[in-house]
Amino acid sequence: MKTALIGVSGFGDTHYRDLLGGHGKGILEIVAATVINQDEEKEKCDRLRSLGCEIFDNYLEMLEKKKGLIDVCFIPTGIHLHKPMTLAALASGANVFVEKPAAATIQEVNDMVDAEKKSGRFVAVGFQTIYTPETARIKEAILSGGLGRIRSIKCKALWPRTEAYYSRNNWAGRLKLGNQWVLDSPFNNALSHQLNLMCYFAGSDMNSSADLESVEAELCRANPIESADTACIRIKCASGIDIHFVISHACSAQSGPFMCISGEKGRILWDPVSTQFFIGGGSETLPCRDWNGMREDILLSLARRVQGKESRICSLENAAKQTLCVNGAHDSSEIVSVPDIFIEKKPHDSSSLMAIRGIEEIVEKSYEEERMFSELSVPWAVPGKQISLRNYGFFPSCTRS
Numbered sequence: 001m002k003t004a005l006i007g008v009s010g011f012g013d014t015h016y017r018d019l020l021g022g023h024g025k026g027i028l029e030i031v032a033a034t035v036i037n038q039d040e041e042k043e044k045c046d047r048l049r050s051l052g053c054e055i056f057d058n059y060l061e062m063l064e065k066k067k068g069l070i071d072v073c074f075i076p077t078g079i080h081l082h083k084p085m086t087l088a089a090l091a092s093g094a095n096v097f098v099e100k101p102a103a104a105t106i107q108e109v110n111d112m113v114d115a116e117k118k119s120g121r122f123v124a125v126g127f128q129t130i131y132t133p134e135t136a137r138i139k140e141a142i143l144s145g146g147l148g149r150i151r152s153i154k155c156k157a158l159w160p161r162t163e164a165y166y167s168r169n170n171w172a173g174r175l176k177l178g179n180q181w182v183l184d185s186p187f188n189n190a191l192s193h194q195l196n197l198m199c200y201f202a203g204s205d206m207n208s209s210a211d212l213e214s215v216e217a218e219l220c221r222a223n224p225i226e227s228a229d230t231a232c233i234r235i236k237c238a239s240g241i242d243i244h245f246v247i248s249h250a251c252s253a254q255s256g257p258f259m260c261i262s263g264e265k266g267r268i269l270w271d272p273v274s275t276q277f278f279i280g281g282g283s284e285t286l287p288c289r290d291w292n293g294m295r296e297d298i299l300l301s302l303a304r305r306v307q308g309k310e311s312r313i314c315s316l317e318n319a320a321k322q323t324l325c326v327n328g329a330h331d332s333s334e335i336v337s338v339p340d341i342f343i344e345k346k347p348h349d350s351s352s353l354m355a356i357r358g359i360e361e362i363v364e365k366s367y368e369e370e371r372m373f374s375e376l377s378v379p380w381a382v383p384g385k386q387i388s389l390r391n392y393g394f395f396p397s398c399t400r401s
Contacts, residue, residue: 001071001072003074005019008041021292030052078182079183106323126314130313134287142268153244156255158254160249186247186248200314211239216387220382250355339380343356
């Protein structure tokens with residue numbers, strides 16, 4: 001598998017290390033890379049060149065020169081760059097592995113789907129949990145009927161993020177960058193994997209994600225950012241499955257993500273370490289892939305797909321459901337600033353963070369009772385509107401600056 005990479009800094013470093021590992025195991029070759037900050041990344045550039053990789057400072061130049069010679073182009077760049085870079089890579093004859101989320105808006109994802117179909121190539125999205133064997137096992141258990149009718153899928157997570165996190169680039173915590181939507185948030189970045197995963201588990205077959213009926217959200221922020229750092233999201237699927245997602249970056253200690261899939265005859269509990277199946281009166285625990293295992297699963301899935309073999313990827317159609325939820329959530333709720341009286345500023349990892357007082361108990365109660373913040377009478381919570389996701393094809397769906 002001949003690969004190219006756009007960017008080696010930030011999360012691009014993860015892709016750089018993935019490709020080095022894949023090269024070492026004989027899975028792939030790295031034929032080209034675009035590095036716009038070559039002086040800062042001299043060591044990486046030297047390492048790539050030693051492997052026969054040609055370095056460029058412009059991705060369009062790279063794609064033009066290597067046209068027809070790249071099997072998969074890896075795109076670990078900012079959210080607002082995903083669509084144009086994906087379209088350019090497809091036009092050059094390459095398949096694409098683009099980081100999550102697929103794009104900020106559903107119209108961008110739809111444009112990417114159209115370009116994918118016209119190109120005859122494939123686009124895989126970096127929702128890494130989709131590629132693991134335990135994900136396949138969970139989906140098989142759901143589809144087998146052993147759980148009976150699925151009633152709900154819920155997830156909770158507390159992932160602290162510091163001031164350094166929000167200052168690491170020019171789009172972190174932003175709704176827009178210039179005239180381009182970014183919609184950065186926990187549910188569209190760090191914890192977007194779990195939102196995408198829940199939509200996938202609610203899908204009707206091994207490859208599909210759920211048909212979504214509506215979304216209702218309550219979005220707020222403790223940090224001085226444009227977007228939300230805390231959210232409670234309720235999603236209704238056409239199949240009758242309810243999805244409940246409650247998360248925050250404005251917290252002191254990390255917890256989760258924890259997920260529960262509840263059916264009439266049993267349940268499945270998932271976390272990053274293990275999956276527990278409680279079906280038909282029995283129980284089973286399956287260890288989850290560690291980080292390195294997940295990343296290798298991605299490369300192997302892509303290599304099989306390039307070879308024309310059957311392999312499970314996170315398709316644009318899968319990823320589009322996560323984008324639908326994000327767009328609908330922002331249509332549902334204004335972003336409410338939590339009053340200062342409810343916020344503590346704390347030192348954390350050589351930086352500092354903003355933590356909402358009592359957020360741990362609030363998230364836990366919301367998760368256990370599957371209720372929105374406002375339904376729990378949280379003093380800073382403001383109810384959102386229920387937004388239909390049927391035929392939702394454009395964000396914003398209402399006039400908003």
